[in-house]
Amino acid sequence: NAGVMQNPRHLVRRRGQEARLRCSPMKGHSHVYWYRQLPEEGLKFMVYLQKENIIDESGMPKERFSAEFPKEGPSILRIQQVVRGDSAAYFCASSPGTGAGRREARSYNEQFFGPGTRLTVL
Amino acid sequence: TQLLEQSPQFLSIQEGENLTVYCNSSSVFSSLQWYRQEPGEGPVLLVTVVTGGEVKKLKRLTFQFGDARKDSSLHITAAQPGDTGLYLCATANAGGTSYGKLTFGQGTILTVHP
Numbered sequence: 583n584a585g586v587m588q589n590p591r592h593l594v595r596r597r598g599q600e601a602r603l604r605c606s607p608m609k610g611h612s613h614v615y616w617y618r619q620l621p622e623e624g625l626k627f628m629v630y631l632q633k634e635n636i637i638d639e640s641g642m643p644k645e646r647f648s649a650e651f652p653k654e655g656p657s658i659l660r661i662q663q664v665v666r667g668d669s670a671a672y673f674c675a676s677s678p679g680t681g682a683g684r685r686e687a688r689s690y691n692e693q694f695f696g697p698g699t700r701l702t703v704l
Numbered sequence: 705t706q707l708l709e710q711s712p713q714f715l716s717i718q719e720g721e722n723l724t725v726y727c728n729s730s731s732v733f734s735s736l737q738w739y740r741q742e743p744g745e746g747p748v749l750l751v752t753v754v755t756g757g758e759v760k761k762l763k764r765l766t767f768q769f770g771d772a773r774k775d776s777s778l779h780i781t782a783a784q785p786g787d788t789g790l791y792l793c794a795t796a797n798a799g800g801t802s803y804g805k806l807t808f809g810q811g812t813i814l815t816v817h818p
Contacts, residue, residue: 586746615805624808625747625808640805673746675806691735691804693749697746698745698746
């Protein structure tokens with residue numbers, strides 16, 4: 583049973599370019615979350631999506647960042663016109679939707695993380 | 705201010721020693737999770753605690769949820785170099801229904817020397 587998959591694992595971009603990060607949730611999971619990890623800030627929530635819907639984007643910067651989780655295919659986190667401050671590790675997590683998965687996972691929002699994409703902006 | 709305060713931030717010990725990591729808050733939680741993250745990898749869920757006073761054991765790891773559900777601890781017995789990593793506590797709520805985003809503590813970086 584494959585876990586959460588993210589690609590690429592490492593991404594290098596020059597300032598002003600676009601970065602696209604992909605996440606395939608665990609089989610049977612319909613909820614996807616994106617987090618960013620900076621050494622000085624720890625792991626911070628960015629956005630929570632269900633299929634074709636953004637549920638909570640309170641942690642996402644208002645400009646340059648967008649996320650989607652289409653009906654078919656992986657979730658995409660898109661960063662336009664990257665700046666050096668965007669350099670970080672970006673993690674995707676997934677959890678079962680209501681009615682799916684272990685009762686505990688559903689009730690307490692246990693999330694399962696991918697290996698992350700390490701973005702470096704030159 | 706951090707919702708979840710973890711201490712200590714750094715812990716460096718010798719193989720075979722015992723240690724305790726703390727996760728404290730002024731808020732009440734209906735559940736709290738502990739994750740372990742190795743360098744270059746994503747966090748891996750270790751345990752979820754949900755009942756005040758609950759104690760859960762995972763081999764040499766013992767997790768406790770405070771009676772008032774405001775704090776938690778992780779105790780490792782006879783630490784091994786393989787225990788080295790970043791230990792994170794997290795919650796999906798601050799007293800409300802569990803849903804949506806996880807809020808993480810700053811983490812404890814544990815290094816176990818052979």
